Amino acid sequence: MQLHYSDDDLAFRDEVRAFLNASLQESVTEKVRLALPLEKTDYENWHAALHARGWLAPNWPKQFGGAQWTAVQRHIFEEECALANAPRVVPFGLTMLGPVLQKFGSPEQQSYWLPRILNGDDWWCQGYSEPGAGSDLAALATRAVRHGDHYVVNGQKTWTTLGQYANMIFCLVRTDSEVKAQEGISFLLIDMNTPGIEVKPIVLIDGSAEVNEVWFNDVQVPVENLVGEENKGWTYAKYLLTHERTNIAGVGFARAGLAAVKRLARSEYAGEKPLIESPLFAARLAEIEIDLMAMATTNLRILSRASAGQAPGIESSMLKVKGTVIRQSINDLMRRAVGPHAVPFISEVLEDSMQIPDAVRNGRVSMQYFNNRKLSIYGGSNEIQRQIIAKTAFGGGR
Amino acid sequence: MNFELTDEQRMLQDTLRRMLASSQGSAWQPLAEQGVFAALFSEQYGGLGGSGFDIAVVFEELGRAATIDPVLDSALLCGWLIAEVASETHSELLADIVSGEVQLAFAHTEPASRYALSHVETTIEQRAQQQVLNGQKSVVVNARCAGYLLVSARDEAADDRNCIALYLVPANCSGISMYYYEMSGGGQAAEVTFENVAVSSADCLSADALPAIESAVAAAVVAQCADTLGAMETVMSMTTDYLGTRQQFGRPLATFQALSHRVADMLIELEQARSAVILAAGHLDADPVTRDLHGSAAKNLVGRVGQLIAEESIQLHGGIGMTDEYQLGKYARRIIMADHRFGDIDYHLERFIELGKTPGDF
Ligand SMILES: Cc1cc2nc3c(=O)[nH]c(=O)nc-3n(C[C@H](O)[C@H](O)[C@H](O)COP(=O)(O)OP(=O)(O)OC[C@H]3O[C@@H](n4cnc5c(N)ncnc54)[C@H](O)[C@@H]3O)c2cc1C
Numbered sequence: 214m215q216l217h218y219s220d221d222d223l224a225f226r227d228e229v230r231a232f233l234n235a236s237l238q239e240s241v242t243e244k245v246r247l248a249l250p251l252e253k254t255d256y257e258n259w260h261a262a263l264h265a266r267g268w269l270a271p272n273w274p275k276q277f278g279g280a281q282w283t284a285v286q287r288h289i290f291e292e293e294c295a296l297a298n299a300p301r302v303v304p305f306g307l308t309m310l311g312p313v314l315q316k317f318g319s320p321e322q323q324s325y326w327l328p329r330i331l332n333g334d335d336w337w338c339q340g341y342s343e344p345g346a347g348s349d350l351a352a353l354a355t356r357a358v359r360h361g362d363h364y365v366v367n368g369q370k371t372w373t374t375l376g377q378y379a380n381m382i383f384c385l386v387r388t389d390s391e392v393k394a395q396e397g398i399s400f401l402l403i404d405m406n407t408p409g410i411e412v413k414p415i416v417l418i419d420g421s422a423e424v425n426e427v428w429f430n431d432v433q434v435p436v437e438n439l440v441g442e443e444n445k446g447w448t449y450a451k452y453l454l455t456h457e458r459t460n461i462a463g464v465g466f467a468r469a470g471l472a473a474v475k476r477l478a479r480s481e482y483a484g485e486k487p488l489i490e491s492p493l494f495a496a497r498l499a500e501i502e503i504d505l506m507a508m509a510t511t512n513l514r515i516l517s518r519a520s521a522g523q524a525p526g527i528e529s530s531m532l533k534v535k536g537t538v539i540r541q542s543i544n545d546l547m548r549r550a551v552g553p554h555a556v557p558f559i560s561e562v563l564e565d566s567m568q569i570p571d572a573v574r575n576g577r578v579s580m581q582y583f584n585n586r587k588l589s590i591y592g593g594s595n596e597i598q599r600q601i602i603a604k605t606a607f608g609g610g611r
Numbered sequence: 612m613n614f615e616l617t618d619e620q621r622m623l624q625d626t627l628r629r630m631l632a633s634s635q636g637s638a639w640q641p642l643a644e645q646g647v648f649a650a651l652f653s654e655q656y657g658g659l660g661g662s663g664f665d666i667a668v669v670f671e672e673l674g675r676a677a678t679i680d681p682v683l684d685s686a687l688l689c690g691w692l693i694a695e696v697a698s699e700t701h702s703e704l705l706a707d708i709v710s711g712e713v714q715l716a717f718a719h720t721e722p723a724s725r726y727a728l729s730h731v732e733t734t735i736e737q738r739a740q741q742q743v744l745n746g747q748k749s750v751v752v753n754a755r756c757a758g759y760l761l762v763s764a765r766d767e768a769a770d771d772r773n774c775i776a777l778y779l780v781p782a783n784c785s786g787i788s789m790y791y792y793e794m795s796g797g798g799q800a801a802e803v804t805f806e807n808v809a810v811s812s813a814d815c816l817s818a819d820a821l822p823a824i825e826s827a828v829a830a831a832v833v834a835q836c837a838d839t840l841g842a843m844e845t846v847m848s849m850t851t852d853y854l855g856t857r858q859q860f861g862r863p864l865a866t867f868q869a870l871s872h873r874v875a876d877m878l879i880e881l882e883q884a885r886s887a888v889i890l891a892a893g894h895l896d897a898d899p900v901t902r903d904l905h906g907s908a909a910k911n912l913v914g915r916v917g918q919l920i921a922e923e924s925i926q927l928h929g930g931i932g933m934t935d936e937y938q939l940g941k942y943a944r945r946i947i948m949a950d951h952r953f954g955d956i957d958y959h960l961e962r963f964i965e966l967g968k969t970p971g972d973f
Contacts, residue, residue, distance in 0.1 A: 345858075572749055
């Protein structure tokens with residue numbers, strides 16, 4: 214057993230810190246810290262800074278322009294980024310589509326699309342879910358029918374995160390309805406500017422507009438935008454879902470969140486004493502911190518196993534459940550911390566006006582609390598993750 | 612023992628449920644016309660009810676329908692305050708509150724008071740020929756529509772520094788400025804600043820208002836818990852309906868035991884919440900210690916159950932539960948935000964422990 218980072222890892226961490234220090238702008242980190250929505254350009258500028266340093270795609274092999282870091286290095290990087298309130302890297306191109314193209318794409322697709330992901334030419338979004346196909350993704354009904362050198366796509370995707378910024382969407386579509394559901398699905402890359410596509414915002418419970426419906430009406434997609442083979446899309450989709458899960462625990466986000474709660478609890482007063490000295494609040498905080506310390510170690514244990522070449526199994530499901538529960542309980546504490554000032558409804562629209570008094574702006578933490586209820590729903594709901602864990606426990610395998 | 616509502620209470624419940632189910636937007640006018648506010652006050656104050664159970668019946672229905680009108684903050688809270696301290700001198704104002712003619716707002720919470728009722732930094736001072744108010748109030752619910760504010764303040768010159776005075780101030784007085792906002796749980800509030808606001812001694816309703824504030828807030832706690840109870844009932848029926856209809860993997864979600872057992876747990880807790888509300892309502896007219904002990908028990912328990920039901924119902928709905936368009940979100944926000952008013956679960960747990968140290972038989 215050796216519980217600490219190696220000297221190399223520590224040196225790497227210093228390098229990351231120095232970079233973050235030099236490249237992050239306070240105007241942006243403030244937005245992240247206060248959980249205010251970011252502009253499209255905030256994300257783009259951050260991607261560009263990382264790309265210039267060669268760090269935008271930590272998980273990609275060097276041959277595709279990635280950093281090819283070890284799992285532990287990626288963990289360190291993600292954690293430092295979260296603690297520094299860096300914007301998150303938009304995952305759709307980099308951690309979702311990229312690895313799929315690298316494994317299943319044609320050489321032409323790889324040489325065309327991968328550089329465009331890195332240099333910011335394309336903003337990708339993920340078109341998996343449909344109104345009738347959520348947890349049961351294989352029930353998807355958006356159809357693609359081949360006509361000569363193109364497919365004609367009809368149907369609807371939903372919950373498409375940041376689809377309003379995207380110019381490209383990767384979709385699971387049905388190309389054969391005669392066979393078993395999983396065997397008639399294909400993986401298509403679709404230009405969002407094609408005639409027949411309509412994007413409609415969905416307003417969430419916190420007033421945010423980060424997800425969308427995407428409608429397809431006789432949308433023509435060139436056949437060269439099919440990834441891999443027709444009707445093999447389910448395999449690629451599963452690869453995408455089970456691969457790239459190093460950051461699933463969100464340890465960095467949780468650490469940053471915990472630090473934010475502590476800051477708040479030192480400045481809020483309960484009677485004569487700061488809230489952090491209130492026994493009930495302190496107990497809630499300590500329990501979460503204890504859970505987080507253990508989870509961070511679970512995460513590292515799994516990462517070092519992955520570095521040693523073992524594929525993560527049900528552990529990533531465990532980390533998804535525990536990680537999201539911990540982050541949600543941090544959001545819960547955050548809203549408790551501000552007491553009566555949690556009640557203002559601070560929608561995205563309102564935030565632009567800078568004259569909002571501080572006490573009112575505190576309502577933002579409730580918005581974050583409501584928004585992060587999504588963590589246990591998306592990316593494979595926590596029920597579905599438990600199903601996977603239980604199945605393995607009882608010998609069902611994977 | 613008899614846990615049945617009286618015939619009058621049942622009629623009131625039926626009328627309200629029918630009326631609110633069909634009303635959209637503000638229901639203030641129809642509520643006033645139906646004499647609903649009168650149910651919140653005893654005959655002594657011009658009402659027709661005023662017991663804890665009357666209050667619980669009304670607010671359970673308002674919560675069930677997620678009504679946004681400021682019945683709790685204006686009619687009940689301010690009405691009870693006036694009734695407690697100024698029913699003789701301000702009988703007309705009280706009558707106007709009972710009939711729904713006028714709306715008020717209670718300007719009491721301050722930026723640093725958190726949930727403590729006795730923490731008041733706003734001051735009232737004698738200056739030359741007049742008295743002036745100075746200070747800052749937070750989360751003044753219904754400030755925008757209030758004709759008058761009920762403002763708590765400390766008299767700088769008073770012998771007893773523990774005394775909190777209560778002033779009735781027209782909301783349009785010069786020196787009052789407001790920053791309005793919508794609330795996540797529904798309705799609106801404001802941060803209110805008082806800068807040398809001139810008032811007269813006739814505006815002082817009480818020089819020692821804390822006991823009255825505690826009593827009115829006790830009624831508000833019963834109302835808030837009943838409101839949450841009603842909202843939770845709506846949420847439960849939305850959730851069972853949805854799980855019965857939504858199909859995934861070729862069958863209704865309700866047939867997955869992992870989900871149906873969670874619904875069962877929610878229903879068990881909902882019954883607990885109902886009993887806690889009944890206990891608090893039934894002790895509203897008891898001595899202050901007994902009253903507050905049960906109030907804190909209910910606010911703590913209902914707060915916990917509310918969080919469980921709000922979070923679980925969103926989770927069991929999946930993505931649709933996260934949307935603004937679907938009604939669940941509005942209810943979930945109402946339920947969660949109720950914990951941030953009149954003391955949250957931790958505040959009431961501590962208060963319950965403190966009050967439990969008082970010798971007595973509850
Ligand atoms: C904010 C947000 C962003 C999203 N972003 C994207 C995106 O960018 N792209 C995309 O494609 N999708 C996205 N999603 C969709 C997300 O993946 C789905 O919401 C998720 O798969 C759940 O599907 P559903 O919402 O249809 O719920 P349902 O599948 O209807 O599930 C409802 C409830 O039933 C439970 N349940 C379902 N089946 C079972 C079972 N067999 N056993 C036990 N419990 C079960 C679920 O866990 C859940 O609690 C997003 C969702 C949200 C909320």
